[in-house]
Amino acid sequence: MLGEYRIEGRRASDIAASVERGVGAGSLQPGQSLPPMRELAERLGVNPNTVAAAYRTLRERGVIETDGRRGSRVRPRPATTARGSLRVEVPAGVRDVSGGNPDPALLPPLGAAFAEVARRYADRPGMYGEVPVDEEFGRLARAAFDADGVPDGPVGVASGSLDAVERVLAARLRPGDAVAVEDPGWGSLLDLVPALGLRPVPVAVDDEGPLPGEVERAVRKDGARAVIVTDRAQNPTGACVSGARARELRRVLAAHPGVLLVEDDHGHGFVAEPLHPLAGVTDHWVLIRSVAKAYGPDLRIAVFTGDSETVDRVLGRQRLGPGWVSRLLQGAVAHLWATGAVDPEAVARAYGKRRDGLVRALARRGVVAHGRGGMNVWVPVADETGAVAGLLAAGWAVAPGARFRMDTGPAVRLTVSGLTASDVETLAEAVARVAGPVVARSYG
Secondary structure, three states, rough: OOOOOOOOOOOOOHHHHHHHHHHOOOOOOOOOOOHHHHHHHHHOOOOOOOHHHHHHHHOOOOOOOEHHOOEEEEEEOOOOOOOOHOOOOOOOEEEEOOOOOOHHHHHOOOOOHHHHHHHHHHOOOOOOOOOOOOOOHHHHHHHHHHOOOOOOOOEEOOOOOHHHHHHHHHHHHOOOOEEEEEOOOOHHHHHHHHHOOOEEEEEEEEEOOOOOHHHHHHHHHOOOOEEEOOOOOOOOOOOOOOOHHHHHHHHHOOOOOOOEEEEEEEOEEEEEEEOOOOOOOOOOOEEEOOOHHHHHHHHHHHEEOOHHHHHHHHHHHHHOOOOOOHHHHHHHHHHHOOEEEOHHHHHHHHHHHHHHHHHHHHHHHHHHHOOOOOOEEEEEOHHHHHHHHHHOOOOOOOOEEOOOOOOOOOOEEEEEOOOOHHHHHHHHHHHHHOOOOOOOOOOO
């Protein structure tokens, strides 16, 4: 079980330190089983409660994990290589549809917004000790939440959606806890969860969002302490939670009120599908909205609301680190909101025309593709590596599905932001030549 490594110590802290030394030195490998508590206690001549306390400390530190009758084992190492590194180098002359970026032509100009906040700053510069949320920004954000039926709650601001998700998970979970994540899903999130010492549990999705049976299984069987759901324009599949699916998911989650619900309204501001929030059916929840896709990725602003205790924990920890997200940025975004700088319906139509056009063009060629909302199309393929290489040879760089999946089958992601009407047919023809026969599954 442990090979030649001997765990030592008489106190719980010493036993835990001995295991950590073994892991750090490589003598105890990821996945390696530890002795049952009573067996180790007998070997060390200590009370089993002492070993139990040591194992509990190791679990809380994310060093080991315990899985019922299978006992305790050394946890896999946190992710150190980002899934974003699984990309294709784009040679000159090749069209890049892999990036997931918005169309710059659909982003609003920022000059007037920053000129206004600069004028106000000249009269009254922001200082330490002020409230972290700009008053107008918070008012407009809360009004938008109210309009979409999001339950009442305080408002916080983070530096993008992933920053908000990380802060929420860190505020409520401990290393070793299981987190239900969509599969396929956002690659950065699939990296973040294990990097926090948490255990990702894949949940299959279809065009209407996470499958309720999969969520139930993740919570009841796999012990997920948190569930992360993308409400609209899920990356990479474009899934949008429908009204019927939302009712099913709320019913499942209501039976597990202790589970933390994290919703990412990824499509806010650039999709036409209505929001069907799940928030409020569990004791602790947060709903997050980023301005990245509709207003510009470099603004680095996400607004969130949730139950008072969770939001207070997040803001309290934020005060001990960065303190706040720049109120200048908040003011600029508030100005963009107040002046209607983005027409969400027009932007949604622009992306929808390209996305739906590509899905239809692929269907005419016998290729099943997914893209209910947003700017991405997900195409299951028989051979992912071959499809990526074949498309590159045909002049198209696409994102490998491996960046976004855990248990689901091979696929490629296509971003439609830069496509023209003529591009759609050309790209569809190239994809059809490399897709190959695929066994029907949710998204794999």
